[in-house]
Amino acid sequence: MSYVNVNGKIYRLSDTTEGKSIVTHCLEKTDIQFKRHYSCYYRRIDNTDINEWYDLKFVVEYNDLFLPEQQLWEACFDNPRKEPLETNEIVLSAFGAVRNAGWYTNGRDVSLKIVTVDECVRVYLKYTYYKKSGKELEYPVCETREVSREEFINAIKLHREDYL
Numbered sequence: 001m002s003y004v005n006v007n008g009k010i011y012r013l014s015d016t017t018e019g020k021s022i023v024t025h026c027l028e029k030t031d032i033q034f035k036r037h038y039s040c041y042y043r044r045i046d047n048t049d050i051n052e053w054y055d056l057k058f059v060v061e062y063n064d065l066f067l068p069e070q071q072l073w074e075a076c077f078d079n080p081r082k083e084p085l086e087t088n089e090i091v092l093s094a095f096g097a098v099r100n101a102g103w104y105t106n107g108r109d110v111s112l113k114i115v116t117v118d119e120c121v122r123v124y125l126k127y128t129y130y131k132k133s134g135k136e137l138e139y140p141v142c143e144t145r146e147v148s149r150e151e152f153i154n155a156i157k158l159h160r161e162d163y164l
Helices: 149-159
Strands: 002-006 009-016 019-024 035-037 040-045 052-061 072-076 089-095 103-105 110-116 122-132 135-147
Touching (some): 122 149
Antiparallel strands (some): 009 019, 052 072, 052 122, 089 110
8 A cells, every 4th residue: 555745644645547646534634625535535646745655564473373384464454343453453364264273264265363463573664665755766665664562553543544
């Protein structure tokens, strides 16, 4: 998922053949230039409006008894519970049907497991930058950094749909 920082605010980026748009569900982050489309607001932008443009992945080191060969996992946002971050819950996914040790499966394609951030050995934020500090990059730059559990949860909250 691509995000942009425009005037100190984080938005999702929609980059289509018609151009770039910033998207938000948060009315407080809009101004008169935004248009409404169902439950979100958007406006067209060009590269000069963007201070930072990046993809962000939430990665955890977690030791699962059923899948011991897998150490690093990407945390997902699609937790079936309503208030996952208030209890520090994240969702891990595995390809295929895993029917053991706390895993939920849709039958054959993907399995999910809900864990707390405290159960993770380490947590990381993995950025891929396309524009950083106002400068367009010739090639994407990847940065992975270990962060505290609190910083990890705050980053998820800052980038989830109901805040954006």
